[in-house]
Amino acid sequence: MSDADIETVPIPESPLFDRRPWGSFTVLDEGSDYKVKRIEVLGGKRLSYQKHSKRAEHWTVVQGIAKVTIDGDESILYIGDCTSVPVGAAHRIENPGEDILILIEVQMGPYLGEDDIVRLQDDFGRTGG
Secondary structure: OOHHHOOOOOOOOOOOEEEEOOEEEEEEEEOOOEEEEEEEEOOOOEOOEEEOOOOEEEEEEEEOOEEEEEOOEEEEEOOOOEEEEOOOOOEEEEOOOOOOEEEEEEEEOOOOOOOOOEEEEOOOOOOOO
């Protein structure tokens, strides 16, 4: 079997794949000060309204339509559109459609851990604490 025959479908048991109540993400690449994720948001779902103290993010929509909120300003992104989230900005991604929304997220900063999240509002009860 050659490398060309190997499928690159995310494996749910992989530490690079994580299922969330709103969909899932797969880490595609990572370095000391950047991380690249493929994020899938299920129809009608949204991520928590959150902010980070150590990283900025850049989002590019590759499938579907995204409703994006950054510091209270809402916009709609279509395939090929992108936006940036500065360090400390409150932000959210929402899928207003029925089909899966897929975007590529590039995180940049000195710390990229999942624990650098302050949830301001969450549909799944994950705020506070």
